[in-house]
Amino acid sequence: MYLHLGKNTVIKTENIVGIFDLDTSTISKNTRNYLTKAQKSGRIINVSQELPKSFVVCKDAHGIKDYVSQISSQTLQKRNENLLKDV
Numbered sequence: 001m002y003l004h005l006g007k008n009t010v011i012k013t014e015n016i017v018g019i020f021d022l023d024t025s026t027i028s029k030n031t032r033n034y035l036t037k038a039q040k041s042g043r044i045i046n047v048s049q050e051l052p053k054s055f056v057v058c059k060d061a062h063g064i065k066d067y068v069s070q071i072s073s074q075t076l077q078k079r080n081e082n083l084l085k086d087v
Contacts, residue, residue: 001013001014001083001084002083003016003056003076003079003080003083004079005047005056005067005069005071005076006047006048006049006069006070006071007047007048007049009045009047009067011056011058011067012058012060013080013083013084015058015059015060016056016057016058016080017057017058017059017064018056018057019054019055019056019073019076019077019080020054020055020056020057020073021053021054021072021073021074022052022053022054022055022068023053025055035055035066038064038066043063043064043065043066044066044067044068045065045066045067045068046067046068047067047068047069047070048068048069048070049070050070051070052068052069052070053069053070053071053072053073054068054069054071054072054073054076055067055068055069056069056076
């Protein structure tokens with residue numbers, strides 16, 4: 001199954017490592033360091049046309065990618081859960 005993240009971007013649900021809220025998760029210094037390193041290494045893909053609300057960590061055969069989305073983490077998680085129910 002695929003999860004829509006915004007800006008015509010979809011990812012395979014099986015590749016999702018985690019869905020995180022930017023407001024609450026970036027309080028942690030570790031998360032800020034992670035995102036800084038991800039941005040410097042070119043792993044961040046911005047699919048947000050507005051203020052970003054969440055980021056999704058994915059892992060596939062090509063490595064780790066971090067998607068920044070304007071869709072809230074709660075909405076993305078609900079969509080993901082609904083997709084899993086349909087299987």
